[in-house]
Amino acid sequence: MRRQRKEAFYLAGDPAENLFLLEEGLVRVVELLPDGRQLTLRHVLPGDYFGEEALEGGRHRYTAEALTEAKAQALEPRRFSHEEIREVAKNLARQMRRVQAYEAHLQLGELRARIARYLLFLSHTPAREEDLRGVYVLASHEEIADATASTRESVSKILSDLRRDGLIETAYRRVYLLNPQALALEAEGELEAA
Known part of the structure; x- marks a missing residue:
């Protein structure tokens, strides 16, 4: 099905x-x-x-x-x-x-680290895609909030901060991972997908 x-x-x-x-x-x-x-x-x-x-x-x-x-x-x-x-x-x-x-x-960790870990996790799943702009994960702010035990408003603020810092870019239900290495440092360890 x-x-x-x-x-x-x-x-x-x-x-x-x-x-x-x-x-x-x-x-x-x-x-x-x-x-x-x-x-x-x-x-x-x-x-x-x-x-x-x-x-x-x-x-x-x-x-x-x-x-x-x-x-x-x-x-x-x-x-x-x-x-x-x-x-x-x-x-x-x-x-x-x-x-x-x-x-x-x-x-573990602050919300920023949890969000970074979750984005990296998604990049190792079928939610990972790629286009001319680069690698991105399919996820809405609400879904990220659900997965990090947070609120949509808090996630939006953290994503804005990560965007300002040049680690990600966002589009409709897409989060482009511009600097995965820096995101991994933010994550303080990765969430395993396997």
Whole structure:
């Protein structure tokens, strides 16, 4: 099944009938907070499984939304062989390591460092693109805020500062990485995409 950017594969509360294997694109798993904001819990990369609630039945606790055009295969867990279950478990364990690194990302450093880390992370995912102006990542201010436990206003200020300092340039839902080395220094360490 294909989804366009911002389309959901499933919503929180939907029946969890299928496990999904992402074939193309970038997906984020988000939680809707009581104040209406979304908190990005993890990013799903090509080759990753998501919708793991289907392994235990019930309903999806979170929403899975495409950040880029994405394609995923819906799988029925009850039809899995023992080898397929082992492969899913290994994949989910690898994702858990990324989630733990992501948690550290949210807790370490000032917002400027968190934003720099997130932009560098995106540059190693399907959100990375390139045109005549250079390498950029597809991300709105709101999505960056969701991923860095911040607000859109704070992100806009930091992006303006990074732009003024010559590290990035911005366009509609695009952040050009003009100086990745300087951005890495700002990031105080990278968030792993693999």
